[in-house]
Amino acid sequence: MGTQWSRSESDSSLLLVPEVGTGWQREDDDDSLDGLDRQEDIARFPYVEFTGRDSITCPTCQGTGHIPSEQVNELVALVPYNDQRLQPQRTKLYVVLSAVLCLLASSLVVFFLFPRSVVVEDDGIRSVTVQFDHVNAKVLINMTSSLNFTNSNFFTVMVDSLSCQVLYMKTVIGTMQLDNVITIQPLSQRQVNFTVSVQISGSTSYVYAFCTMASIKVHNIVVIMQTSVKTSYMMRTAQNTLEAYRYIDCGSNSTVHQPPRRLWQ
Incomplete structure (x- = not known):
């Protein structure tokens, strides 16, 4: 009822020889092991490096199966x-x-x-108001003009300032300055109305006589309007200027809209 160990003379290896009259017996419980039990048994089996006659031990892990943390x-x-x-x-x-x-x-x-130019369209004169200073022989005129702004950008544009200067025969007869005018939203249009006060006197006092002459029905004079607009957007500043001629009836008030004469950018 045991196992005998014997060593042959021609071979130095040990042989496992069962006793006579006995055989290898496998219990029925071994056949009942399922795949999960076998995997658990294999997982508990320690790492062993088998070296033969033509093999050497791994120099990196020294046969331990893992690399030292310091390396x-x-x-x-x-x-x-x-x-x-x-x-x-x-x-x-x-x-x-x-x-x-x-x-x-x-x-x-x-x-x-990408910044695009702001288009400014001159919309002409909206109204003209004329007054006379008979004592000093002066002609006082208030001209209201319009500008149309078109913002083709995808960001907001600021109209920082708008200035206008009116000349008659190369003589400045009126000025106007506006700051922080409007803000134009992206892809939109805005209109700005501004009024310039004009005074004709002094060296041009003959205009008073012309404007008050009753025998003339239409008292047209020509003035030059120089308008400048400064805009800013995306850390960029631009300035647009325009010089346009205006025909004004200085003999009476007028509210007839004079259409624009020029498109500028």
């Missing part, structure tokens, strides 16, 4: 050249797709943030 930053893993990890798939497709996406994003940024 983690010193060791380099060698991967075969034909390893699948060194041959990524669809590399060209990813590179082309990334380049196309970058170009598309850049184009959108340029399209939405």
Whole structure:
């Protein structure tokens, strides 16, 4: 009822020989082990490095099955050249797709943030008010003009200042200055009305006689309006100027709208 160990003379290896009259018996309980029990048994089996006649112990782990923690930053893993990890798939497709996406994003940024010029349209004169100073022989005129602003940008535009100067025969007869005029929203239009007070006297006092002459029905005079507009947007400042001729009836008040004569940017 036991196992006998014997050593043959021709071989130095040990032989496991069962006793006579006895055989290998497997209990029925061994057949009842399922796959899970076998996996648990294998997991509890310690690491053993088997070395043969033509093999040597791993110099890195010294047969322990793990790398020392102090050598983690010193060791380099060698991967075969034909390893699948060194041959990524669809590399060209990813590179082309990334380049196309970058170009598309850049184009959108340029399209939405590229500054465009603010279009200013002269809408002419809205009304003219004429008064006379008979004592000093002066002609006092208030001219109300209009400007239309068109913002084609995708951001807000500020109209910082609007100035106007009126000349008659190269003589300045009126000025006007407005600051912080309006704010124009993206892709929108705004209109600005401004009034310039004009006084004709002194060296041009003959205009008073012309404007008050009863024998003339229409007392038209020509004045020059020089208008300047300063706008700012996206850390950029722009200035637009216009010089236009105005025909004014200095003999009476007028509220007839005179259409624009020039488009400027």
